[in-house]
Amino acid sequence: MSRTYRYGRSEDGESRERPAWSRPDQQTFRCRHCKVVVGPIPYGGKHRNHCPYCLYSRHVDDRTPGDRASHCGALMAPAGAFTRARGEHAVVHRCLGCGVERHNRIAADDDFARVLGLLAGSR
Numbered sequence: 022m023s024r025t026y027r028y029g030r031s032e033d034g035e036s037r038e039r040p041a042w043s044r045p046d047q048q049t050f051r052c053r054h055c056k057v058v059v060g061p062i063p064y065g066g067k068h069r070n071h072c073p074y075c076l077y078s079r080h081v082d083d084r085t086p087g088d089r090a091s092h093c094g095a096l097m098a099p100a101g102a103f104t105r106a107r108g109e110h111a112v113v114h115r116c117l118g119c120g121v122e123r124h125n126r127i128a129a130d131d132d133f134a135r136v137l138g139l140l141a142g143s144r
Contacts, residue, residue, distance in 0.1 A: 053079060053096055062128050070123075071099075071112065073131045076139070080116045082123070093118045102139035110136055 048061040048069070054077035062069050068087040071078035078097035083090035095118025102112050103124075110127045127136055 052077060062130070064129055066126065066128055069128065070125045071097075071114065071128075071131075073128060075099075076112055076131065076135050078114045078123075078125065080118060080121065093121075095119065097123065099135075099139055101142065102136050104140070110140070112136060112139060 049058065050069075051058050052072035052075060055072060055075040057072065057074050059069065059072050059074075068082075070082065070086065076099040078099075080091050080093040080095050080097050081089050093116060095116055097114035097116045100113045100115040100122065102110060104110055111124045112127060112131075113122060113124055115122050127133075
């Protein structure tokens, strides 16, 4: 089903909007795991996809990073980490609602000690 159909106009002509948590213009959010208010990425990225303090995420993206098209909305726990070929670190998130896994780049302000802890735990 296309996003136009889901969030466009209904048969009776009324406008349908995305839920507030899934709108791409939402740059500040409260982490559902640790309850800290998280702001936009200071530099080095376009889409904030996890809390920089506890590394938990929320299942909001469907197929494309930043599309905010997922209907799940459950928490995604940091399940591991790895280092990509060019030395970039990534966190593996597993959805606690539907079980899907996603790999996300770390951001400049992420708690790097926690990332390193995930690296040590996933070996």
